[in-house]
Amino acid sequence: xxxxxxxxxxxxxxxxxxxxxxxxxxxxxxxxxxxxxxxxxxxxxxxxxxxxxxxxxxxxxxxxxxxxxxxxxxxxxxxxxxxxxxxxxxxxxxxxxxxxxxxxxxxxxxxxxxxxxxxxxxxx
Amino acid sequence: xxxxxxxxxxxxxxxxxxxxxxxxxxxxxxxxxxxxxxxxxxxxxxxxxxxxxxxxxxxxxxxxxxxxxxxxxxxxxxxxxxxxxxxxxxxxxxxxxxxxxxxxxxxxxxxxxxxxxxxxxxxxxxxxxxxxxxxxxxxxxxxxxxxxxxxxxxxxxxxxxxxxxxxxxxxxxxxxxxxxxxxxxxxxxxxxxxxxxxxxxxxxxxxxxxxxxxxxxxxxxxxxxxxxxxxxxxxxxxxxxxxxxxxxxxxxxxxxxxxxxxxxxxxxxxxxxxxxxxxxxxxxxxxxxxxxxxxxxxxxxxxxxxxxxxxxxxxxxxxxxxxxxxxxxxxxxxxxxxxxxxxxxxxxxxxxxxxxxxxxxxxx
Numbered sequence: 001x002x003x004x005x006x007x008x009x010x011x012x013x014x015x016x017x018x019x020x021x022x023x024x025x026x027x028x029x030x031x032x033x034x035x036x037x038x039x040x041x042x043x044x045x046x047x048x049x050x051x052x053x054x055x056x057x058x059x060x061x062x063x064x065x066x067x068x069x070x071x072x073x074x075x076x077x078x079x080x081x082x083x084x085x086x087x088x089x090x091x092x093x094x095x096x097x098x099x100x101x102x103x104x105x106x107x108x109x110x111x112x113x114x115x116x117x118x119x120x121x122x123x124x
Numbered sequence: 125x126x127x128x129x130x131x132x133x134x135x136x137x138x139x140x141x142x143x144x145x146x147x148x149x150x151x152x153x154x155x156x157x158x159x160x161x162x163x164x165x166x167x168x169x170x171x172x173x174x175x176x177x178x179x180x181x182x183x184x185x186x187x188x189x190x191x192x193x194x195x196x197x198x199x200x201x202x203x204x205x206x207x208x209x210x211x212x213x214x215x216x217x218x219x220x221x222x223x224x225x226x227x228x229x230x231x232x233x234x235x236x237x238x239x240x241x242x243x244x245x246x247x248x249x250x251x252x253x254x255x256x257x258x259x260x261x262x263x264x265x266x267x268x269x270x271x272x273x274x275x276x277x278x279x280x281x282x283x284x285x286x287x288x289x290x291x292x293x294x295x296x297x298x299x300x301x302x303x304x305x306x307x308x309x310x311x312x313x314x315x316x317x318x319x320x321x322x323x324x325x326x327x328x329x330x331x332x333x334x335x336x337x338x339x340x341x342x343x344x345x346x347x348x349x350x351x352x353x354x355x356x357x358x359x360x361x362x363x364x365x366x367x368x369x370x371x372x373x374x375x376x377x378x379x380x381x382x383x384x385x386x387x388x389x390x391x392x393x394x395x396x397x398x399x400x401x402x403x404x405x406x407x408x409x410x411x412x413x414x415x416x417x418x419x420x421x422x423x424x425x426x427x428x429x430x431x432x433x434x435x436x437x438x439x440x441x442x443x444x445x446x447x448x449x450x451x452x453x454x455x456x457x458x459x460x461x462x463x464x465x466x467x468x469x470x471x472x473x474x475x476x477x478x479x480x481x482x483x484x485x486x487x488x
Contacts, residue, residue, distance in 0.1 A: 033349075034157040036441045037417050039470070055470070057417050059156050059440050060349045081415075 001026040004092055008108065009117035012050070012066035015092065016100075016111060022068060023096045024056065024087065027121050033058040035088045038080040040065075040098055045073050047100060049107045054097070056087065065097065069107040075099035128173035129266050129327045137345055144348060145238035147174040152347040159350035160443040163313050164486075166342030167272035169334055170351060172319070173327060176240025177265040178233040178247060182256035185229045187388075192250040193221065193233075194373065194396070196386040200225040205293045205310060209373055209381055210243055215395030216369045217376070219243050220361065222310060224295040232295070232306070232321075236363045250391060266327030270334055270343070271317030271354075273486075278338040279318055283307065287318075301333040312351060314358025315486055356438050356449065359409060359482030365420060365437045366407055366451055372399045375453070376407045377481075405434065406459035409481040412448035412467065414474030417441050423468040424452045424476075433458060436467060442483060449483045450476070 003025065007015040013028035029035070037057035047053040047067035054065040076098050080086060087095035102108070112120060126147045134141060139150035150171065152159060162168050180189060186198030195208040205224040209217050219239040224232040235243040244260045251258060270279055276287045283300040285307070290296060295308040303326035311317040320330055335345060352362070361367050366376055373382050373396070382396055412418060418439035423432035439450030454465065461480055466473040 033152060034155055039416070057441075059160075059353055059443060060151070062417075062419060 001030070002092070003114040003118055005114045007092070008068070008111035008113065010050075010066065010068040010111055011120065012068075014066060014068045016068040016108075020071070020074065020100045020102060021096050022098050022100055023091055024065070025117070026091055029088045029091050032056060032063055033060060035084050038084045038087060038097070040076050040080070041073050043073055043076055047071060047073060047098075049104070049110075056084075067100070068111055069100060069102045070104045071100040071102040073098050074101050126174070126263075128171050129324050130171045130173065130331050133328070133331060134171065134345075139345070139347060142348075145174060145236070147237060149174060150345070150347040152349045153345045156347070156349040156353065157443045159344055159346040160353050162342055162344045163272045163315055163346055163350060163354055164444055165273070167270055167274040167278055167317075167338055168313075168344055168346030168350065169331065169338065170269040170271065170346050171327070171331065172267040172269050173265070174237035175267050176235035176237060176243060176260070176262040177267075177321065178235060178240065178244055179259040179261055180231045180233065180247070180256050181227075181229060181259070182254070183229055184254040185231050185256045186225075188251065188254040188256045189223065189231055189233075190386055190388065191254070191390050192247055193223065194382040194390065194392065195223065196383045197223045197225060197231055199386075202227060203294055203296060205295050205308060207381060209367075209378070210246055211373070211392035211396065212369065213392055213395060215372050215392045215399045217363070217367045217371055217373060218246055218369065220363055220367055224306075224308065226295060226297060226306070238364060264324050266322045266324050267319060268322070268327055268330045268334070269311060269317060269319045270338070271311045271313040271346075272315050272343070274338070274341045274343065275315075275317045278334060278341055278343055281337065282333055290318075301330045303329055305330070312358075312360055313354035314360070314482065314484055315354075352438075353440050353443055356440055356451070357442055357444055357482065357484035359451075361407075361451075362438060371405075372396065372403070374400055375403045375405050403456050405453040406456045407437070408452055408454055408459050408463075408478045409483060410436075410450040410452055410465065410467070410476040411479045411483075412450065412474055412476045414466075414476065416467070416469040416472065416474040417448045418450035418452070418467045418469065418474070418476070424454055425466040425468060425473065426458060427464055427466055432468065433465075444484050454478075
């Protein structure tokens with residue numbers, strides 16, 4: 001499984017890019033299984049670090065999505081409405097979820113780099 | 125946590141193991157949807173060794189079961205099986221069962237894993253006065269199921285009976301893959317298939333043989349996740365969701381299972397007779413016409429109503445049909461086909477329509 005070096009990772013298995021784009025990691029994709037539904041917040045809404053901002057569903061179960069940092073939602077990947085499986089097939093690309101304008105830069109310090117995130121999931 | 129005789133094989137196959145009814149069980153191997161579709165189109169192999177196997181043997185075994193459960197097992201022909209339920213004196217469902225008659229005075233009761241202790245205790249409690257021996261074989265019996273349209277073709281080379289002579293809901297003690305088995309043409313997927321009960325350690329050779337032989341036919345190991353979506357598409361109830369101690373068979377649309385015409389008293393007769401025409405709720409099948417997936421416990425509303433009128437018992441997106449389906453309890457007056465309802469999915473409501481069960485029926 002891949003964990004690109006240019007992303008930051010949360011303990012809840014979301015990634016954050018430098019431009020504020022948020023998605024879920026390859027590890028999360030594997031844990032969730034067949035992804036069949038994604039529910040995301042509206043553009044303009046506020047998300048709070050470590051709090052749920054949406055849900056992702058497999059055939060079997062509902063999983064919450066947790067914001068890696070706080071901020072305003074400035075874009076939402078609406079194409080996932082018709083093609084939620086894109087999250088599984090391209091979780092770092094076309095399967096992105098939302099884009100955030102971070103409001104608390106200090107929160108970035110709580111995120112892990114690729115090596116630290118991989119060490120965390122290896123130990124879990 | 126109990127483990128089945130096949131747990132190391134599940135691990136080696138890459139299964140995700142989860143706690144289920146006190147057992148560490150495979151929920152999926154390569155993927156739920158892939159496993160589900162394999163069972164619909166080819167075959168799937170399931171480890172169901174967590175199920176309960178309870179034997180009743182003795183001159184009064186048939187008469188005893190007629191008293192202890194709601195069906196009339198004494199009327200079963202030897203070698204046949206039927207779907208049954210054990211109810212409490214108040215008419216509520218303690219478990220749903222498959223009962224096999226394997227001899228004039230010998231019956232096997234198969235219960236849900238979550239309930240085999242409850243069912244065993246209830247049967248023992250109902251024993252006094254009957255000449256019958258009770259034997260809980262659950263912890264020394266394994267169960268491997270092969271389900272799907274190619275099941276018979278895959279299994280046939282490893283068994284000494286012509287499978288075309290084994291009818292649906294029949295059971296036969298024979299041998300397969302070189303070990304003694306109770307072979308049953310039963311299942312919980314809506315497809316043709318067989319269940320093979322074996323001595324605990326004998327499950328390994330049955331599992332290995334069928335997995336290898338079936339590979340070229342498209343057989344895959346299938347977990348409890350696929351089993352749940354398969355049974356839901358087939359409109360089959362799951363104890364703990366559609367059935368429980370707050371539900372009568374009539375409310376679950378399973379009133380036909382209760383045999384009031386049988387001779388003598390049976391546990392729950394009086395309460396069931398009183399409950400027959402007075403359901404407090406009715407189980408319905410729902411097709412979601414709005415966005416989202418209904419899940420167990422989500423509220424069901426009549427259109428625009430503020431108060432919930434019912435509750436979802438099972439729900440998923442159907443891998444075969446491609447849309448979201450659910451079963452739910454609603455007020456009997458709102459259970460007619462075509463009734464429009466709304467399901468509360470987090471902060472939103474999704475529209476749904478009452479449709480006929482099953483959601484999926486195999487073409488034969």
